[in-house]
Amino acid sequence: MMARHWLKALLLCASVALAGCSTASLEDYRGTKPALDLQTYFNGPITAQGVFQDRSGKVVRRFTVQMTASWQGDTGVLDEHFTYDDGEKQRRVWTLKKQPDGRYTGTADDVVGEASGRTEGFALFWDYTLRLPVDGEVYEVRFDDWMYQLDERTLLNRSVMSKWGVKLGEVTLFFRKGDAP
Template sequence: MNHRRLFLAAAAASALLAGCASAPTPADYAAEKPVLALERYFDGLVLAHGIFTDRSGKVVRRFTVRMDCTWKGDEGVLDEAFTYSDGSTQRRVWRLKKLRGAGNEGRYTGTADDVVGTAQGQAAGNAFQWAYTLRLPVDGKVYDIQFDDWMFLVDDKVMLNKAVMSKFGIRLGEVTLAFTKP
């Protein structure tokens, strides 16, 4: 019986410590190379392949994206054309802005027709984190889903992207993408 109590106490302490662990921030990657500048990577044609997984990890949808990207000064347009494994298509046009001034190093904002409000992003080193709410149509209804979206530049041609989707703080699933520059 004492072994069982000791085991339960150790398990509870481990869970408590795991709950106290801080989430990563872009600053954690500040020393990583190559340095990610959205205005350099997302300039010209970018292709992507991705999957949606549900909260159990099951792949529920596959897709490809063709992105035509342009920048003028501190403003960029990412014109995304999605093709899903079921043959359906979707288009999203992001309008990005690189922020300037004290305290705005590496900060970007973004809007798109299906984004609620303005996305906020922070780049540091090879990483970029977006936070935004996306209006997603599902089975004839539209839901506002929160995204914690991370991108990691691997080299000048490849970037990996992982986004956790949630609603009311409950994890719904993930989007995983591999971006490539031809």
């Protein structure tokens, strides 16, 4: 009888621990407002400011992004210009495509294959593998992006970077629509 109680307690603790490790689902945001429409939000000038934190949470890099975005039908172009706190500059040009099922795909020169994403309510989940230059080497790093539209002009982006399933760090960005590049 005592062993049965211990087994029940152990199973309950394991269930609570596993529930604590679960991740958010895009469906958790169904019906939330404002509804994120990529063709509306990512259209025109946008400015973003962000930080990269290593796996310990320490901010190791800050940056600003000036971008312009435009759409022709279901195809959009995001032209991003990054300026880092150490003076380094980078450019990434995304080509986004809205699919018939409502998903989005995206390509860029430093993206391996195709990025894939979907919106639900005010959220977008977007994942891709990026070729990331670090100290003269290029690494393929997975990005799991969550974007949340906070209001008509503001979007929060939180990305977890990983390699072989190991978390390398996080990127956090605040986007402001309508700010001129």
